[in-house]
Amino acid sequence: MDAASSGAQTEPAPAAGAPERPSDEEILAQQNLIRAEQAQRSEYVGNEEPLSALKEEYINGNQNFVQKISKLESAYGRFRRTRGDGNCFFRGFVYAYLEGLLLGRDTAECSRITAVVQGWKMRLVEGGFQELVFEDAMDLLLDQVASVSKPDSGSGPQHEQLLINMRDDTVSNMIVMFLRLVTSCEVQRREDHFFPFIMGMYDEPPPTVELFCQRFVEPMGEESDHLHIVAVTDALQIPVRVVYLDSSGHPGGGSGAGGADLDATVHDFVPDACPPGTQPRVHLLYRPGHYDILYPR
Amino acid sequence: MDIGRINKELKEIERDTASGVRVELRNGSDLQHLTGFVQGPKDTPYEGGIFKVEITLENSYPFVPPKMKFLTKVWHPNVSSQSGAICLDILKDQWSPALTLKTALLSLQALLSSPQPDDPQDAVVAKQFMSDHETYRKTARFWTESFAIPPSQSALEEKIAHITEMGFDRAAAVAALEAVGGDEQAALERLLG
Numbered sequence: 001m002d003a004a005s006s007g008a009q010t011e012p013a014p015a016a017g018a019p020e021r022p023s024d025e026e027i028l029a030q031q032n033l034i035r036a037e038q039a040q041r042s043e044y045v046g047n048e049e050p051l052s053a054l055k056e057e058y059i060n061g062n063q064n065f066v067q068k069i070s071k072l073e074s075a076y077g078r079f080r081r082t083r084g085d086g087n088c089f090f091r092g093f094v095y096a097y098l099e100g101l102l103l104g105r106d107t108a109e110c111s112r113i114t115a116v117v118q119g120w121k122m123r124l125v126e127g128g129f130q131e132l133v134f135e136d137a138m139d140l141l142l143d144q145v146a147s148v149s150k151p152d153s154g155s156g157p158q159h160e161q162l163l164i165n166m167r168d169d170t171v172s173n174m175i176v177m178f179l180r181l182v183t184s185c186e187v188q189r190r191e192d193h194f195f196p197f198i199m200g201m202y203d204e205p206p207p208t209v210e211l212f213c214q215r216f217v218e219p220m221g222e223e224s225d226h227l228h229i230v231a232v233t234d235a236l237q238i239p240v241r242v243v244y245l246d247s248s249g250h251p252g253g254g255s256g257a258g259g260a261d262l263d264a265t266v267h268d269f270v271p272d273a274c275p276p277g278t279q280p281r282v283h284l285l286y287r288p289g290h291y292d293i294l295y296p297r
Numbered sequence: 298m299d300i301g302r303i304n305k306e307l308k309e310i311e312r313d314t315a316s317g318v319r320v321e322l323r324n325g326s327d328l329q330h331l332t333g334f335v336q337g338p339k340d341t342p343y344e345g346g347i348f349k350v351e352i353t354l355e356n357s358y359p360f361v362p363p364k365m366k367f368l369t370k371v372w373h374p375n376v377s378s379q380s381g382a383i384c385l386d387i388l389k390d391q392w393s394p395a396l397t398l399k400t401a402l403l404s405l406q407a408l409l410s411s412p413q414p415d416d417p418q419d420a421v422v423a424k425q426f427m428s429d430h431e432t433y434r435k436t437a438r439f440w441t442e443s444f445a446i447p448p449s450q451s452a453l454e455e456k457i458a459h460i461t462e463m464g465f466d467r468a469a470a471v472a473a474l475e476a477v478g479g480d481e482q483a484a485l486e487r488l489l490g
Contacts, residue, residue: 132305133395170299173360177394218393220360
């Protein structure tokens with residue numbers, strides 16, 4: 001990153017002699033610029049596309065991807081991109097979940113998740129989070145759940161509205177923020193369970209679970225790891241399937257001559273409390289550093 | 298922008314009068330431009346000072362940190378003595394939306410108590426902090442008395458008054474006090490010497 005150097009060029013040299021660090025303003029201006037560029041390139045949540053559009057991206061590149069996508073096409077026909085702003089897991093997860101509620105008209109699940117989310121209010125307060133920090137965000141998430149379960153109108157306008165909401169800077173980010181706080185709280189509540197994983201994630205791990213959460217879970221834009229997914233799926237009791245798509249397989253990507261023998265790795269995150277055989281409610285496609293939404297056939 | 302939250306934050310700060318931090322609106326009902334006030338912590342060179350902080354909230358607050366810089370001049374390794382710019386992790390990449398304006402201002406107060414010279418904003422002050430700590434303390438105290446303590450209660454004003462009563466003009470008194478880090482006796486000796 002050259003945020004520091006390019007920021008410093010616009011700052012008049014301080015009279016005191018030694019160069020100063022770029023100011024908060026300069027760093028933030030740089031970050032905002034990057035965000036604005038990303039926003040121009042893509043929505044927080046994109047439109048549904050056929051999986052073949054993804055294959056097109058790799059057709060002249062690594063053939064291992066092409067093979068794996070070809071095999072995926074038997075299980076998944078379509079996918080939806082999310083913006084690569086570090087929040088893609090949480091945003092993709094919650095959008096796919098809400099969309100599933102809406103399209104499935106799953107009122108039982110709506111009631112369940114409403115109760116679970118409301119139950120987090122007290123846990124967050126007990127965990128040291130101020131109510132004023134999360135209550136508006138919690139209400140926004142509950143509003144989305146309530147509106148997808150409304151029986152009156154057809155799914156068309158509601159689906160449209162969900163997409164509009166999840167593309168809105170405030171609504172979309174508030175909901176992502178709420179999920180981050182719940183994830184942080186879950187990790188801290190089950191410190192003994194998560195601490196060993198945190199120790200294994202970094203060369204110089206944060207000394208406490210609390211610091212880990214403050215540094216790597218709560219801030220917007222911090223990318224999600226395996227641990228975040230375990231915590232949030234447990235916290236909300238929502239089973240998720242992640243399909244891992246990477247270049248592993250034939251050396252150098254092969255030529256495709258070896259036949260379509262490569263499979264993407266599948267990992268299910270099923271909360272312990274779910275009965276065995278529980279089907280995932282959300283399907284995500286992971287490519288190193290990024291999550292998109294997958295639609296099963 | 299989450300206006301509801303900002304209003305709640307402001308109310309909470311107002312209610313908690315014991316916290317040592319305060320926030321005021323700068324222009325009428327504009328919630329994006331605020332002024333914060335931080336009390337200098339006890340047993341530090343900043344004790345007794347009230348430090349004004351310019352606060353700017355972007356549309357994307359609280360997803361991004363509030364912009365803060367000192368309006369009151371501060372002699373501190375992590376604050377630019379020129380611009381008031383602050384080097385504090387939570388105002389940059391360590392900001393979490395679980396934090397608030399109040400916690401940010403309290404963090405500034407904590408920073409005044411515990412300078413981090415290894416991560417400086419002002420290299421000159423940081424160097425002085427490490428290599429000549431006594432001069433750092435005296436200079437920081439002098440700046441506090443000069444800029445952060447309201448004139449009516451300022452010990453500096455008293456010292457200036459004493460010196461000017463002896464016939465020296467105000468500018469000379471101020472210059473002498475600054476040169477010796479605010480010690481009245483030493484300033485007098487300097488002027489008389």
